[in-house]
Amino acid sequence: MNLSSTIKSIQDIMRKDDGVDGDAQRIGQLTWMLFLKIFDQREEEWEDDAKDRGETYRSPLPEACRWRNWAKYKDGKPQIAPNELIDYVNGTVFPGLKDMNIEGAENNAHIAKAKVVREVFVDSNNYMKSGTLMLGVIEKLDEAINFHDFTTRQHLGDIYEQILNDLRSAGNAGEFYTPRAITQFMVQRVNPQLGETVLDPACGTGGFLAAAIAHLSGQLTDKSSPEQKKSIEASIRGFEKKQLPHLLCTTNMLLHGIDVPSQIEHRNTLAKAWNEWSNNDKVDCLVTNPPFGGMEQGSVGSDYPADVRTRETADMFLILIVRKLLKDGGRCAVVLPDGTLFGEGVKNKIKENLLKECNLHTIIRLPNGVFNPYTSIKSNLLFFTKGKPTETIWFYEHPYPEGYKSYSKTKPIQLKEFEQEKAWWGKEEDDFADRQESEIAWKVDFKSIKEAAEAKAKPYWDKAEKLKNEASDTLRQRKYLTDTLVGRRSSDDLKQLLTVQLKDLESDLKNETGSQEYTLVLINALEEAIKQGSNQKIIESMESAADDLKKSAEKLQSQARDEQAAGDRIYWPIYNLDIKNPNAPEAESHDPDELLIKYKQLLADIEETQNLLKDELAAALAHHFEEEEQA
16 A cells, blocks of 8 residues: 555544544544654654664653554554553553653753653643554554665654644645745755755644755765765754644654754744744744734734734734744745735835845745645745845746646646746856746836836925924924913012013023024014013913914924825835736736726726817817917
């Protein structure tokens, strides 16, 4: 039986168990069992390595919890009877693995392995209730996975890919799976080198990290030092919020030769306080497909800078990548939905940050269906390098293979489809000088667009700033008048006090202290109040002047907002990166909404033409009659 059939038969066994409900629980159950089985197989390799060094290997797991001591068949028989197995798993295996001492894991590889296992099992559950059925699963796993069989070892990636494919269609769990073709292409384009750090801050099941390990391993040669080989393990970092994908990712790392995947952390990346991120957290390369469409809850993200504060997960990841996670010169590839490209408001501020601090050199526009069946939202692959602002953005519209109208689970996107992008790509070192525009590739001179928009918006912004300053001065004048009355309303000396204050202002005016216009407004207000005679009339005059200043300030503030908005309407649209292909032949659309828009535009064009003709006719007639009168 091949490995794919083994997984299917295991799931069939689990379907018979009353305790396992639905695909997600079946996959969770299978994954922790698969993890322990694979960990046990890796321990056999570590034992052999220790023996070669003349040492004795010591397992980080309690002996009673090791796969070989409770699950593995011996002499063709189970070690624990079916009627005792579930109680043993629930009463011994799970408590033993969850309660392991992990103190000192940072400096001790042995304890670090225990920490990895404990983190995997902290939130895992045994759903099975039948010991007989669990033994059936154990038997299948022992038959299917044998690291000593080179052929089996070579195909373990396939068995894991089968699990991830099943996960893809298991309800919402599909969000953690990115097609292998996408992960490999993105990693290849970012091109991490030995010694560089690679991070996926939303690592899911570890597809990007597995691709990065394969890419880095491909750079090793027979002459590579043991340190270089070991450096790959230290280079890989990942964060995952949810338990099941974290377990899947940890298992994936074990399968890919990472002995201690302790840098795959089970935590919410976005929940870390903004100011807790340090330079030590920054990496050379980052590849990720962050969850989009979701919203963070509670106080998560509440300490992000005010101008980029949001709860939308994809936006939060993007600003975090740009501002906190990438080193200068660091390279990133990220999957983002169309909504990020055309979104306004805080999305524009985030894109402004991106294009100011990074060179967004390439956007690959993916067709519909790449992430089916999880989502049909159109997505894009963004490639950028931290350290200098964006000048030119290249777009590439990835076409369907011939005969395809969409992708599906049975017809997924293939790595070979990206050969055309690879041939077109070029080198960032020479600003991609060899790239050519075509029916599916085009570029945008963002630097020129930005400079033109800023020049056009600047007069409005300058006027807005001037009006805001005038409004601020006016409110200060109002405060001066209202403060003047504080504690003096009932004073018999109010008039004399105002007279003294007036002389001080006149002295300031004479000595040219401060703004003369500003001071004259206050002088006029005090002079008018002093003329009134009685305290009550003086107070009424001062209050009236203060109210007039308040109204004037409000009018200035309104005008400032209008001017600011006029400039913003010119500037912010440049951050709409949902730029359609100008080189593609226009496809005929039968969408009713699009047809209605085109119809309305046609009517508007006709009306405009009619009005122009009317104006020209009226001008011609007026000229004709004028000539007749002169004759």
